Amino acid sequence: MKDRQEKIAQVIVTAQQMHDIEERIFTAGMPVVALMEKVAGLIARRIQDIYLLSCQQENKGKASLSPSLPPSRVGILTGPGHNGGDALVVARELYFRGYEVLIYCPFSKLKELTSQHLQYNRSLGLPCYDSIEPLQDCDLLIDGLFGFGLERTLTDPVASAINQLNEWDKPIISIDLPSGLHTDTGEVLGTAVRATHTLCLGLWKQGLLQDQALDYVGKAELIDFDIPLADIQVVLENSPSTKRITKTTALSTLPLPRPPVTHKYKEGHLLLICGSRRYSGGAILTGLGARASGVGMLSIAVPESLKSIMVAQLPEALIIGCPETESGAIAQLQLPAKTDLNSFSAIACGPGLTRDASPILQEVLDSISPLLLDADGLNILAEMGTINTLQKRQNSTVLTPHTGEFKRLFPEIADANQHRVKATREAAAQSGAVVLLKGARTVIANSQGTVWINPESTPALARGGSGDVLTGLIGGLLAQASSKKISVEEIVATGAWWHSQAAILAAQERTELGVDAHTLTNYLIAVLVSTSNKK
Ligand SMILES: NC(=O)C1=CN([C@@H]2O[C@H](COP(=O)(O)OP(=O)(O)OC[C@H]3O[C@@H](n4cnc5c(N)ncnc54)[C@H](O)[C@@H]3O)[C@@H](O)[C@H]2O)[C@@H](O)CC1
């Protein structure tokens, strides 16, 4: 059972894939009408839980809370397809549980099953309107206008109705997806319902995990309705995989527990190349991120003038002072005797370098160690215009751009904002690197088309320095994994998950304003401790 839940939690589907899975279930003999009853029954129960919970929260502090709240008014927004059918079954169930139910349905042509449910609801005396105004006094709205069958931009009257109800500021629970969102890209097709909750049905739809959808999705959860795993496997096996990072996938990739007999070099030797006189803080934060990764040995190459502050901040690290340019950037790498770039288990290069450090980048690219490039490492790479040569590197390369850096690196890939999964996949295929595109829902892709999406994060991370911490952290994980058979994209995904979970915990304890990058580094280990305590 747990195994099923975990497998389902990782799956992300497009509208076409969901449609194909659904078809297999129906072809196998499951009646459409039975599946709709089953799914809508689960939705109705969950809506009652959510609704009662929010009523209890509103009533907190009041002397007594009646276990049987007076029937509340629920508005049901009904579309022409089976999303509308689901909503109408929910309407009927809530009506029988004692709620006052009002239906809004502006469509005259409905799918047959949806039409039958509407007819029955009418026969029960539920009022049905083709304008939205009568629903204005409802305490709760259920959005069943469109699900994964939405195929074009919304037009009036439904578009205006959605705009109007979004103004009402009422709790809205969307069935499957907020109506108006593109199932695959999360793009708003004209307009979309701003839900407080989204109950995604069966499997996670890709659109719900996109930055541009997040203003509309609210709190999202999955309603599992027992889709056979075999059907999912058959439909997904021939397309590139897109997966959700889960706690289980992330924890299974961490270098824990350590073997009882080991030594520091066996636990990875990471070289960080970072910092300049102008940006010394970036080097410190990258170092602190790497420290939290648990890496066995940490060397940090910085301009000579940063050496003493780095030693003070990271006494355990070997700080390598390098000759610097007039502007205070690393002019040339000067590694200790008997070391060269190929002797490190991984190299992470970029934070705070400034573009004046450009001469060192080719040297780093020529090394045969796994390499992560971030920040100015990426900017210099973009200026060099040699992104195609990454394919020729003898070891993996990881690029961790934010959208601005992504556009500089891959100017010919359009829509990095609108089609993040597609853009990241294209960038990885083009460069041969593992590409991590930062965002509220960070996307990681490898050159074979495998994609991971980080499903949780916090806007608290929108702050200078948090990217430097990520670079150090992933660098440290790459170094520790260098002798293990874990794919690079999984390590990178784990780093992204860990970083955002630390920020979520920090934001819970300190508010979203309290998560400066230095504080974040202190939560990296704290979040692992609290996660393993919750196991
Ligand atoms: N996948 C599954 O296994 C299940 C799906 N169910 C529900 O079925 C939904 C999918 O049902 P459908 O395929 O009927 O799709 P929808 O209910 O999303 O709507 C499709 C209908 O809307 C019309 N339409 C599309 N775009 C429009 C636009 N811009 N303006 C006006 N009309 C438009 C289409 O012509 C079609 O009639 C899911 O989202 C879910 O709610 C559940 O009933 C049960 C199980």
Ligand SMILES: [K+]
């Ligand atoms: K919907």
